[in-house]
Amino acid sequence: MSSRKPVQNVEITIDGQLRQVPQESTLVQACQDAGIDVPTLCFLQGMTPANACRICVVELEGSRVLVPACSRQVERGMIVHTESERVRLARRLVMEFLASSVDLSLSETAQEYARRYGAHPERFEAGVGPPPATVAQSVKVDNDLYVRDLSRCILCYRCVDACGEEAQNTFAISVAGRGFDARIATQFDHPLPDSACVFCGNCIGVCPTGALMFKSEHDLRKQGRWDESSQALTETICPYCGVGCALTLHVQDNRIVKVTSPPDNSVTRGHLCIKGRFGFEFVQESEEKS
Amino acid sequence: MDIRLSPEQPTPEEQDAVNSLLGPEISSSAEKLGRHRLLPALWAVQSRVGWVSEGALNYVCHRLDVAPADAYGVASFYRLLSLTPRPLTLAHICEDLACRMKGSEDLCQEVEKHLGPSAPAHQPGMAPWQKSACLGQCDRAPAILVTRSGRISQDLILGEADLAQLLATLSGRSLSPPPAAAKSIPQLGEKGLRLLRRVGRIDPTNLVDYRAQGGYRALARALQIGSEGVIREVRDSGLLGRGGAAFPTARKWEAVAKAPRRPHYLVCNADESEPGTFKDRVLLEEDPFNLIEAMSIAAFATGCERGYVYLRGEYPLAKQRLENAMDQARAAGLLGERILSAECSFELEIRKGAGAYICGEETALFNSIEGFRGEPRSKPPFPVTAGLFGMPTVINNVETFANIPDIVLDGGADFASRGTKDSTGTRLFCLSGSVLQPGLYEVPLGTTLGALLERAGGVPENRSLRGILLGGAAGSFVGPGDSGLPLSFEATRAAGATLGSGAVMVFDDSVDLKDVLLRIAAFFREESCGQCVPCRVGTIRQEEALQRILSRGAAPASREELLALSEIAQAMRDASICGLGQTAGAAVQSGLTRFVLPAGGEE
Ligand SMILES: Cc1cc2nc3c(=O)[nH]c(=O)nc-3n(C[C@H](O)[C@H](O)[C@H](O)COP(=O)(O)O)c2cc1C
Ligand code: SF4
Numbered sequence A: 001m002s003s004r005k006p007v008q009n010v011e012i013t014i015d016g017q018l019r020q021v022p023q024e025s026t027l028v029q030a031c032q033d034a035g036i037d038v039p040t041l042c043f044l045q046g047m048t049p050a051n052a053c054r055i056c057v058v059e060l061e062g063s064r065v066l067v068p069a070c071s072r073q074v075e076r077g078m079i080v081h082t083e084s085e086r087v088r089l090a091r092r093l094v095m096e097f098l099a100s101s102v103d104l105s106l107s108e109t110a111q112e113y114a115r116r117y118g119a120h121p122e123r124f125e126a127g128v129g130p131p132p133a134t135v136a137q138s139v140k141v142d143n144d145l146y147v148r149d150l151s152r153c154i155l156c157y158r159c160v161d162a163c164g165e166e167a168q169n170t171f172a173i174s175v176a177g178r179g180f181d182a183r184i185a186t187q188f189d190h191p192l193p194d195s196a197c198v199f200c201g202n203c204i205g206v207c208p209t210g211a212l213m214f215k216s217e218h219d220l221r222k223q224g225r226w227d228e229s230s231q232a233l234t235e236t237i238c239p240y241c242g243v244g245c246a247l248t249l250h251v252q253d254n255r256i257v258k259v260t261s262p263p264d265n266s267v268t269r270g271h272l273c274i275k276g277r278f279g280f281e282f283v284q285e286s287e288e289k290s
Numbered sequence B: 001m002d003i004r005l006s007p008e009q010p011t012p013e014e015q016d017a018v019n020s021l022l023g024p025e026i027s028s029s030a031e032k033l034g035r036h037r038l039l040p041a042l043w044a045v046q047s048r049v050g051w052v053s054e055g056a057l058n059y060v061c062h063r064l065d066v067a068p069a070d071a072y073g074v075a076s077f078y079r080l081l082s083l084t085p086r087p088l089t090l091a092h093i094c095e096d097l098a099c100r101m102k103g104s105e106d107l108c109q110e111v112e113k114h115l116g117p118s119a120p121a122h123q124p125g126m127a128p129w130q131k132s133a134c135l136g137q138c139d140r141a142p143a144i145l146v147t148r149s150g151r152i153s154q155d156l157i158l159g160e161a162d163l164a165q166l167l168a169t170l171s172g173r174s175l176s177p178p179p180a181a182a183k184s185i186p187q188l189g190e191k192g193l194r195l196l197r198r199v200g201r202i203d204p205t206n207l208v209d210y211r212a213q214g215g216y217r218a219l220a221r222a223l224q225i226g227s228e229g230v231i232r233e234v235r236d237s238g239l240l241g242r243g244g245a246a247f248p249t250a251r252k253w254e255a256v257a258k259a260p261r262r263p264h265y266l267v268c269n270a271d272e273s274e275p276g277t278f279k280d281r282v283l284l285e286e287d288p289f290n291l292i293e294a295m296s297i298a299a300f301a302t303g304c305e306r307g308y309v310y311l312r313g314e315y316p317l318a319k320q321r322l323e324n325a326m327d328q329a330r331a332a333g334l335l336g337e338r339i340l341s342a343e344c345s346f347e348l349e350i351r352k353g354a355g356a357y358i359c360g361e362e363t364a365l366f367n368s369i370e371g372f373r374g375e376p377r378s379k380p381p382f383p384v385t386a387g388l389f390g391m392p393t394v395i396n397n398v399e400t401f402a403n404i405p406d407i408v409l410d411g412g413a414d415f416a417s418r419g420t421k422d423s424t425g426t427r428l429f430c431l432s433g434s435v436l437q438p439g440l441y442e443v444p445l446g447t448t449l450g451a452l453l454e455r456a457g458g459v460p461e462n463r464s465l466r467g468i469l470l471g472g473a474a475g476s477f478v479g480p481g482d483s484g485l486p487l488s489f490e491a492t493r494a495a496g497a498t499l500g501s502g503a504v505m506v507f508d509d510s511v512d513l514k515d516v517l518l519r520i521a522a523f524f525r526e527e528s529c530g531q532c533v534p535c536r537v538g539t540i541r542q543e544e545a546l547q548r549i550l551s552r553g554a555a556p557a558s559r560e561e562l563l564a565l566s567e568i569a570q571a572m573r574d575a576s577i578c579g580l581g582q583t584a585g586a587a588v589q590s591g592l593t594r595f596v597l598p599a600g601g602e603e
């Protein structure tokens, strides 16, 4: 690494405001600095943008098509419109496409965007003929630690990247198939215990839609007993080894129902291993057995 | 990487297929073979045993140090690879536009009676046939590709196919010889041809013949005038890319020549999969040495020591001819180290595509070569900065390259003397559908559409012209009133159309244009890579909406339905990552507004 260069600024125009922004920033960062909220779904701070959902598109003067704000770097002289007619139409359609094909009921963010852009996904419903295609399928419950409900999957690629080179380096899951048949899969679509999965749960940690979920949460939801408002959050350090990962225990009715790690934690960046993520299962189970 | 494989083992046959590509396994530790061998290794298995089993996939992963889930994601991306058992011999019957006009649907029905139902594309089974998108043989419609796996795998194309011919081929009773070039090129032997002038006059399998007719003089001249000289001539020629985007070739070359990061890569895009397009196939089959010479010149000019031809998997004859030409060139010292001079070294490799239209998009093509799913990348960065393997890369279409030797020999100004001011040179047009003489035509850019149709004999007697699809499925429709339209980049752009890949599909009044639009919509739904929401979901919503409107017969589409369709098209155009999604609504929109709605009596 070369020595740090002083931050160079470039001048760009966002929604009519002239802004000085660091040369390295993306349009999303530049918009945030300007107090403009650009919607994002697939993008996650700290991970390489997947560029997949396209909810973040903005209008860039001189560009034939809209550009994704989450990944596009600023360039001197850019003139950007973040809420133009074209932008709003594209975002509305993206939400109509998602809401008409995926179960978004556990993603408050997605629902908020659908409202914000006036999405009417029901307009694709046929009066006659077959209903519009969806990704609906049954929940995959093939182990005691986490479940996959791919009816909720928006194919944001976060879990694949988290399992792969962005964090875990296990590469147990990938996108398989293509087009509308594309899906998150293990090798030959095997159940997780027969795959390379090491149950670190990092994929769950990044999933924005609840498609990947702790089995404990899934079971409580099924029984209608999941109650986030009653949950207490306890910060602690993982006791299993010397790395010292920060844990957030989510406790409901005196039971740990899920474990996360703060995404901005310098040790974990939100990622854990099986012991930190699911160790509580064993502890609670053995306590209950005894 | 610590990869974890399932217990399934490869059969000796599968292992042998992989080893004959990668070499025998020397030690059990991961060899540094490189992930970029993934697609060739999958092909090795597929073409030996007809499918890729879990054991075979495991073995490939073990040899190349790729995680099996990752390799599974790659293998499941391509239509010509199967992850379930399939028959060794398999017929792929084209159901695309030109073949539909020549009775491919009836043919499929007959085949179904004899062979049972076809295998759906995403769920292949043991059915001996399946339907296919355009096979790039539209002048010989209906077309069938027959793939045969085995120790000697042998694929072949049936043109103007019928049931008897197919059954004879499947039973191994007949091996139809490759078609004569003359059939595809009605202009054969005419004076004034540039790109097609050698076709039919040289033996495409013989380097000596190519050299006797002036071959490799251009490379010699390139070495004389140097890299800058070559780029100057290309700039003066005004050559614009022939792959669809019409980008100035010299600008790419210059950028890569100057790029400090090395190595540089040279790529020829021979994935030709745009429905209605077969020009690159003819050049590859009939004049392969010219492409190799052209690429050597480009490599020299831009400082590339390594190049790839990414060839569509459905072109068996082109592959055979190009392989043969490369072998001869290598043997004659015209590929490899020190070609004609100490300063020029160039190694070339063919990469066989595996059934994915999207892999013609340049960045998807790079991912495919590198052994990843053929998903386009976000641009910028552009290929000249970060292309194949992340390095500065020149990528051009086959026809673009084919112009280079003449430009170097005769000078850029000579090239620019043909065509129009902004669209220099000649261009290949692929005529198919309702014309008397379908085939490949070479005319100066700026020739009017009417004049081109006339060359092809116009529409058959007793028929009248209804519409023309310019540029393939990614293009748009023009009508009988557009015969005065000059076929130049600028004039088509001004008319809201595009030359695209050079496909010119002609429809007469007997063709059901609703069926054509539905087929185009289905094509995009099948070929979307699935990476981005606007295209992944937009293409299927477009098809559904169109089906609803068109299935109702005479009842007019409601205002809401039409609005939904046009908004779907706009969102795909504005918000998709790549050109596939960006153009997926264009032909449907232009076809609807031109032909279907006026006839449907809307308001
Ligand atoms: C979906 C899609 C498919 C494409 N297919 C091809 C193709 O088969 N052959 C080709 O040369 N270019 C194809 N292109 C264009 C390439 O991305 C690229 O622009 C071209 O290879 C550049 O070469 P040129 O400058 O010589 O035209 C395709 C583009 C898209 C978006
Ligand atoms: S739990 Fe960990 S190893 Fe398993 S799929 Fe998720 S990220 Fe990959």
Ligand code: SF4
Pocket: A152, A153, A154, A155, A156, A157, A158, A159, A160, A184, A203, A206, A207, A208, A209, A210, A211, A212
């Ligand atoms: S499972 Fe979740 S994280 Fe993975 S792609 Fe789907 S929505 Fe994204």
Ligand code: SF4
Pocket: B358, B375, B376, B527, B528, B529, B530, B531, B532, B533, B535, B536, B576, B577, B578, B579, B580, B581, B582
């Ligand atoms: S536009 Fe379509 S083909 Fe292109 S990246 Fe998006 S999904 Fe893939």
Ligand code: FES
Pocket: A039, A040, A041, A042, A043, A049, A050, A051, A052, A053, A054, A055, A056, A057, A068, A069, A070, A071
């Ligand atoms: S947030 Fe930018 S593409 Fe998804």
Ligand code: FES
Pocket: B094, B095, B096, B097, B098, B099, B100, B133, B134, B135, B136, B137, B138, B141, B142, B143, B275, B276, B277
């Ligand atoms: S080969 Fe059938 S349409 Fe092109």
